[in-house]
Amino acid sequence: MRKVYLIILFIPLLFSCTPDKYDLIILNGEVYDGMGNDPTQVDLAISDGKIVGIGDFDEDQGIEVIDAKDQAVTPGFIDMHVHLEPLLEMPLAESHARQGVTFALGGPDGSSPWPFIPYLDSLDQTPLGINVGYLIGHNSIRNEVIGLEDRAPTNEELAQMMAFVKEGMAAGAFGISTGLKYLPGTFAELDEIIALARTSSAEGGIYTSHLREEGIGLLEAVDEAIQIGKEAAIPIVLTHHKAIGVKMWGASNKTLAMVDSARALGIDVMMDQYPYAASHTGISVLIPSWAREGGNFAERVKNQVLYDSIKSGIIWNILNDRGGSDLRRIQFSRVEWMPELEGKTLHDWIVMEGKEPTVDIGAEYVIQAQLNGGTGTIYHAMDEADVENIMRHPMTMIGSDGRLSRPGDGHPHPRAYGTFPRVLGYYVREKKVLELKEAIYKMTGLPAQRLGLQERGTIQIGNMADLVVFDPKSILDKSTFENPHQYPEGIDFVIINGEKVVDQGKFLGKTPGKLIRKSKLD
Template sequence: MKTTKLAILAILIFSCSTKPKYDVLILNGTIYDGSGGKPYQADIGISGDRIVEIGKLDRKSSEEVIDATGMAVSPGFIDMHTHLEPIMELPMMESMLRQGVTFALGGPDGGGPWPFGEYLDSLESFPLGINVGYLTGHNSIRKEVMGMEDRKPSPEELEKMESMVSSAMDAGAFGISTGLKYLPGTFSEVEEVIALSKKAAEKGGIYTSHLREEGLGLLAAVREAVSISKEADIPVVLTHHKAIGVKMWGASKLTLAIVDSARSQGLNILIDQYPYAASHTGISVLIPSWALEGNKFAERVQDPALKDSIKSGIVFNILNDRGGSDLRRIQFSKVEWQPDLEGKTLHDWALESGLEPSVENGAELVIKAQLNGGTGTIFHAMDEQDVENIMKHPVTMIGSDGRLSKPGDGHPHPRAYGTFPRVLGVYVREKKLIPLETAIYKMTGLSAKSLGLKNRGEIAVGKIADITIFDPGKVIDQATFSDPHQYPLGIEYVIVNGIPAVESQALTGKTSGKVIRKNRQ
């Protein structure tokens, strides 16, 4: 019997009606859209990498359905300050992905990759768990042109560095980062930084800065950053903003007043922050910069007079800066030459060495550590009230300052695993410091706007489907300073470019992250 035209038409209609309308359908969730506005109940339909519909969609068909009953549905979190150096060994970026992060900004503190474009080109061949973008680093560029020399650049050298910044911007950099506390950036004068920042500004970039000082010189360093914003006409982010050292506790009130004053004059000054009262960097931060210039530290400590000056500078920094005036506040995170020190403090090391745990003996051990290749170090030298003051400020975003980590490797700062869930669990739910919609805005919409991420950081039709779904009553960090290798709780689903990467707190194994370039979105 021949099939009639009417029967064929019926079959086609039936086939079309049964074809799933969406690739992913999120039902029954409470949507926090990333704007800072009040949440609302709705379903979300995703096709490909885009949000295509928001509304009452429970009768629509989908390849995959996520029941988000009782959960918050947020844009994927944007990490404004990340150390992605191990990315080619850890392309899944699980320590960040499990926090709900879908975009991470690398190349901070002046340490961006070089050659910039070649690095991003090579990274595109890796199966990335989340999206990444990069800043170009002042320290990397200066070192390439001038080595570790403590001097002004010649006109030719400055021109070369300016050209390198422009080249990186053309290759997709989101801006320029500086690490003016670190070598060789600490040797630069503000005029050099302004000249390079102008090149980033010409192509829509931002400037982020590990300030020249975060301890006793903090206020002057914030004012320097403001002057760079004004002279280079560039948005400035005071990155991982903090007040270091007992003598500076409470100084956040003054730094935030400087930010407010600058913004009232039309300058675009922003902040990012991690939610911990402890920082992390190399132990060399306790050593006077001049002692490290030209990689001649080992030679200088052989000279008794120079060694006395170096030791005196370290003692000063232990008492007044990151040392927090107590050897117990200086904790080792990574010690390749003596791994048994990881997790222990400078106080512990002194006792194990048969030394009185005095500041002077601590300084001797800092010298020993540097001669052996240095250490990764956690400095418990901040005040919780400053952390809270900074977090409440309306232009503060969230950045982990975490390094990509995997369980069992060293003793990292817990921020590597817990930054975003800690904000949600501790500062929103437990302390009620800020409302949930405000916290999410600081993690998503505000960050996307500052970076010029036009299609991310917001839940809206047409936007890219980077989405994090979490339980607001359970979300919490588990990583601690004594036991850091612990993933958070309550981050139930993470969707990257429309593809679920985390489902029911477990990795799916799908890698849909991309290298995002500022001027090629």
């Protein structure tokens, strides 16, 4: 009798909460819940920024109505790796919103805004086009405490770095990121990283790592990350996981086996990935780290002995690592001191200067580029088979590694405009590497679980209404390495916190996004 009594009390309460009209109704769509299940044809009702109904609704029940017939309706895409540095200049984040991204995780590769807490506070006052969250960067912290010195921290310095991590976590960071390929992170030994990862773990954070090496040395770098996860008892993400350089093509078979073995031992290892066979970073990645220690590169190259050693290291990297054994594989994306190089290759530059494009000359031009202020650089040095292999792994999420971009500004990697549509159009529909429901899970429910985003990433009553409506038959990235400033096709609606930011393919310039702090989720 008590159960019946409770049901009788609940029924009038349920009906009393039903509004006269919902803010938005999405009708007739194929709804993917973000948990990897088959789609169902149901309608969604949205009010006050949340999903408040799933079932059958009529047009007259909504203030606004979207007819999603023959369209996929999915949770908003969660980008696990975004360079949000231009966010205050581009708060609408159009290049990401048009891809269907409703939450972007910034602060990757060991680099986060600094000072961290004042920056987050400033975002609370900034109208944003998408939701954002942040990791706190190990490189940023180490640079603040030690600078670019190649040495271990003192006990006092390590304590200060740990304090910075703890303060960042309390302010809302989702965890700590490292960039062990970059200065000054490359100077950090294992014990230092474990200590900082433990601090993040104690506050419920995760650990994401740009590995120490992604070419020769990749397997040892994966092993190091797994050891950090084990010793610090922290969930880890091998971010933008890849195998760089011709000599490492095929190594994903081994790295994925290492991930599986670690998970079998209870170590919580996952990965994120962008769907391209080319990476992007600075020209300095071709230069030995020791040559840039302390910021004294310009002085070192004046010494002929050091110059020759630096040049030899660059030649090795061109032949064995990101250079891909070919100067044509090194493409410039941003060259502030010589914009006419943007989109061209190191081979092109040398030819423009009237010289023979040899690897030896290429190394000299890398030194010149660094002395001029560096460049943003695309490295075409990965194998498509590794890309597909990593993508298929059940613990791989999608992360663009893209920088917020706008048309006409530099020559960015196409991932800045096309990551998520490329997975859904090229790798799902055309190449059939993944099923559609699987790809959506890797973009929504799986990353939401990793980050603890309990009200996002899945379609459930009570969740925030972060949603994408797209045509599975036509969605496709348009951005290319030759012509990157192109928005994707096939995404008709993007809804963030219940408000449309893309309407019938048109970007509205709305600002419903907000900073999401991990500390507020617990």
